[in-house]
Amino acid sequence: MPMPEHFTDRLLEAIETKGAPVCIGIDPVAERLPKGLGVEPVEAIENFSCAVLDAIAEFVPAVKVQLACFERYRAAGYAAFDRVVRRAASLGLIVIADAKRNDIAISAAHYAAGLLEAADAVTVGTYLGRDSLEPFLNIAATEGKGLFALVRTSNPDGDALQSLQLADGRRVSEAVADLVADAGCLCRGTSGFSLLGAVVGATKVEEIASLRRRMPQQIFLIPGIGAQGAALGDILGSFDESGHGALVTASRSVIYAFDSSDKCPWARAVAGAARLLRDELAELLARRRDS
Amino acid sequence: MPMPEHFTDRLLEAIETKGAPVCIGIDPVAERLPKGLGVEPVEAIENFSCAVLDAIAEFVPAVKVQLACFERYRAAGYAAFDRVVRRAASLGLIVIADAKRNDIAISAAHYAAGLLEAADAVTVGTYLGRDSLEPFLNIAATEGKGLFALVRTSNPDGDALQSLQLADGRRVSEAVADLVADAGCLCRGTSGFSLLGAVVGATKVEEIASLRRRMPQQIFLIPGIGAQGAALGDILGSFDESGHGALVTASRSVIYAFDSSDKCPWARAVAGAARLLRDELAELLARRRDS
Numbered sequence: 056m057p058m059p060e061h062f063t064d065r066l067l068e069a070i071e072t073k074g075a076p077v078c079i080g081i082d083p084v085a086e087r088l089p090k091g092l093g094v095e096p097v098e099a100i101e102n103f104s105c106a107v108l109d110a111i112a113e114f115v116p117a118v119k120v121q122l123a124c125f126e127r128y129r130a131a132g133y134a135a136f137d138r139v140v141r142r143a144a145s146l147g148l149i150v151i152a153d154a155k156r157n158d159i160a161i162s163a164a165h166y167a168a169g170l171l172e173a174a175d176a177v178t179v180g181t182y183l184g185r186d187s188l189e190p191f192l193n194i195a196a197t198e199g200k201g202l203f204a205l206v207r208t209s210n211p212d213g214d215a216l217q218s219l220q221l222a223d224g225r226r227v228s229e230a231v232a233d234l235v236a237d238a239g240c241l242c243r244g245t246s247g248f249s250l251l252g253a254v255v256g257a258t259k260v261e262e263i264a265s266l267r268r269r270m271p272q273q274i275f276l277i278p279g280i281g282a283q284g285a286a287l288g289d290i291l292g293s294f295d296e297s298g299h300g301a302l303v304t305a306s307r308s309v310i311y312a313f314d315s316s317d318k319c320p321w322a323r324a325v326a327g328a329a330r331l332l333r334d335e336l337a338e339l340l341a342r343r344r345d346s
Numbered sequence: 347m348p349m350p351e352h353f354t355d356r357l358l359e360a361i362e363t364k365g366a367p368v369c370i371g372i373d374p375v376a377e378r379l380p381k382g383l384g385v386e387p388v389e390a391i392e393n394f395s396c397a398v399l400d401a402i403a404e405f406v407p408a409v410k411v412q413l414a415c416f417e418r419y420r421a422a423g424y425a426a427f428d429r430v431v432r433r434a435a436s437l438g439l440i441v442i443a444d445a446k447r448n449d450i451a452i453s454a455a456h457y458a459a460g461l462l463e464a465a466d467a468v469t470v471g472t473y474l475g476r477d478s479l480e481p482f483l484n485i486a487a488t489e490g491k492g493l494f495a496l497v498r499t500s501n502p503d504g505d506a507l508q509s510l511q512l513a514d515g516r517r518v519s520e521a522v523a524d525l526v527a528d529a530g531c532l533c534r535g536t537s538g539f540s541l542l543g544a545v546v547g548a549t550k551v552e553e554i555a556s557l558r559r560r561m562p563q564q565i566f567l568i569p570g571i572g573a574q575g576a577a578l579g580d581i582l583g584s585f586d587e588s589g590h591g592a593l594v595t596a597s598r599s600v601i602y603a604f605d606s607s608d609k610c611p612w613a614r615a616v617a618g619a620a621r622l623l624r625d626e627l628a629e630l631l632a633r634r635r636d637s
Contacts, residue, residue, distance in 0.1 A: 084452055123453035127460045130425035155448050159501045161375055162414035169418045180448055182473045184503030210450045212475030220513040
């Protein structure tokens with residue numbers, strides 16, 4: 056078996072192929088799905104997720120699958136999650152498991168081994184410090200997989216802790232950024248980016264450029280576009296001068312696009328929303344490169 | 347169906363019955379188990395966990411089951427976790443799912459619904475702020491269940507973030523303690539304790555009394571006894587004057603007690619270690635009450 060390619064090299068190649076760094080969040084909630092997808096909720100969310108993947112795979116390089124939506128249904132949900140991830144992989148999509156796991160020692164290693172067996176990357180918490188990241192880093196480095204560490208989240212209450220000012224002048228989120236930059240510095244691909252990326256919410260516009268300076272080697276996974284209120288123009292500071300270094304995530308505004316357009320089959324509305332997001336971001340990045 | 351009793355009232359009653367606030371951590375790792383428990387690792391950890399539960403149920407009020415050890419084996423592991431939790435419940439044990447989940451909105455609600463369907467309580471992260479706790483609080487309050495929020499962890503690197511000094515003089519962990527105290531203040535049982543407890547590592551001896559003052563209504567879940575190096579005497583500051591308010595957790599020093607004693611069947615060594623811990627803590631608390 057050949058040595059696995061570095062995660063960031065695979066990711067950048069997929070972005071190049073599809074035309075823009077867009078990631079669609081697969082967060083299926085039973086109550087919001089089109090009718091007729093299954094008798095049981097867990098069956099409906101699996102069928103919906105697979106149909107969404109089929110619809111968007113042509114247009115986007117990556118998907119982020121929310122574990123909670125599946126874990127809601129316990130072992131049956133976990134089995135469905137595995138099948139959804141396999142479907143995404145078979146469609147050539149890079150799959151990020153949005154798990155936000157955070158534990159230490161053998162427990163962290165267990166989470167890493169289980170989740171990275173299926174997905175290409177996983178989101179991880181940071182509150183427990185560097186020894187909660189190391190077991191994930193070891194397994195990801197060996198297997199050619201990636202991680203995205205929670206640095207600055209897009210929810211309103213993220214500020215309660217993340218915005219607090221430290222005695223040394225940094226905010227808490229900046230201290231976490233420094234910790235992540237340091238922990239990831241030995242795991243870079245040929246692109247120069249580290250397999251340890253960072254979750255940075257799109258709604259924190261005024262902080263994105265400063266976090267980019269603190270984490271030059273981290274690929275930013277940026278949730279909060281669309282339904283959470285941020286616009287694409289807000290997050291341009293997360294890209295470097297060549298237009299690399301971020302992966303923009305939209306979920307509800309794409310996977311529920313049929314809510315506001317009942318004039319075509321639902322999966323076509325989803326595909327259209329994904330393509331539109333891809334085209335808009337590609338154009339914004341091209342205009343920025345040329346200016 | 348009668349209204350569910352408040353979680354902390356049930357917990358305090360169980361502690362009273364068994365004689366001391368001891369919780370055993372069920373963190374089974376396939377490589378450390380006695381031989382002959384199963385062909386597949388997931389079968390062996392399930393059989394081991396159930397045998398440990400049978401051995402200790404007479405002596406302790408509660409167990410904390412580590413999700414990571416089961417999730418390592420994906421859907422099969424999740425199914426095994428559910429059976430282990432049911433076994434613990436059938437033995438009259440209070441079951442805490444050690445999941446450390448942290449997400450927002452519907453994702454947090456999904457985690458809460460899934461995990462609290464099985465267990466009596468669940469550990470949750472705090473980095474995402476109060477809106478990551480609310481969905482858990484809502485479901486726990488309705489169902490008579492409990493939560494333990496990560497405030498101060500027992501691992502050495504927890505200091506990297508949790509010990510940082512804020513501009514207002516508090517440490518980061520103290521700011522999180524204030525957030526937890528505030529979020530939990532409306533959810534108290536007849537005992538006065540909130541269904542929202544706090545994880546406070548036993549290894550952070552010098553901080554325990556100060557965190558107790560900041561969180562008078564939180565039951566502390568205290569890992570780090572035994573294998574992680576802390577002694578029972580170190581954590582007396584986490585109890586209030588009547589000897590209430592904390593649940594002391596030991597894992598490896600109890601569930602692998604047979605490592606250092608091959609003179610009796612392994613399950614008897616485990617039972618003996620649990621009973622010894624219970625007796626030691628009961629004696630310490632009685633001596634403190636009488637002094």
